[in-house]
Amino acid sequence: MGYIEELRKIIGTRPIILAGAGVAVTDECGRILLQKRRDGLWGLPGGLLELGESAEEAARREVWEETGLEIGKLELVDVFSGKKYFVRLPNGDQYYPVTVVYLTRDIRGGELKEDGEESLEVKFFPFHELPNELSPLVKDFIEQYFRG
Structure with missing residues (x-):
C-alpha cells in the first residue's frame, strides 16, 4: 500500500494537498507530447511524488511510466x-495539487507508447493543432510558455 492510500485510511475523502510534477516534452519539430487520460482530457505526462522522491525524479519516472520515453535535462517552467x-475523483477523494512543471527537449531513448492505465493515448501535437479537450494545467502552461 502506498503513502496516499495509507493517508486516505486515516482522513477518508477530505481534501488534502498533494505535490506532483509534470513535463512538457517537446520533440525536434517543436511539437508537444500530450497524453489522453481516463477523464477524456489531454494532459502533460506527470503524477504525484512518492515519499523521498524529488520533483525532478518524479517527473522523469512519470514520463517513463506513462509514455515509454526516457528524458534527461529538465527546465523549470512554473x-x-x-x-x-x-x-474530486470518482471514489470521492478530493485534493488540491501543487504541480511543478518542467520543459524538456532532451529525449534520450525509449519508445513512445501509452501505458494503458493512466495514458490511454500519447501523441505529439504541433502547438497550432492542439486538441480541444485540454486539462486546465495544459491551458495554463501553454499561456505561460508563449508569454515567455
Missing part, C-alpha cells in the same frame, strides 16, 4: 496550484 486545479 509551479501551478490553487482552487482552479481542485480534483
Whole structure:
C-alpha cells in the first residue's frame, strides 16, 4: 500500500494537498507530447511524488511510466496550484495539487507508447493543432510558455 492510500485510511475523502510534477516534452519539430487520460482530457505526462522522491525524479519516472520515453535535462517552467486545479475523483477523494512543471527537449531513448492505465493515448501535437479537450494545467502552461 502506498503513502496516499495509507493517508486516505486515516482522513477518508477530505481534501488534502498533494505535490506532483509534470513535463512538457517537446520533440525536434517543436511539437508537444500530450497524453489522453481516463477523464477524456489531454494532459502533460506527470503524477504525484512518492515519499523521498524529488520533483525532478518524479517527473522523469512519470514520463517513463506513462509514455515509454526516457528524458534527461529538465527546465523549470512554473509551479501551478490553487482552487482552479481542485480534483474530486470518482471514489470521492478530493485534493488540491501543487504541480511543478518542467520543459524538456532532451529525449534520450525509449519508445513512445501509452501505458494503458493512466495514458490511454500519447501523441505529439504541433502547438497550432492542439486538441480541444485540454486539462486546465495544459491551458495554463501553454499561456505561460508563449508569454515567455
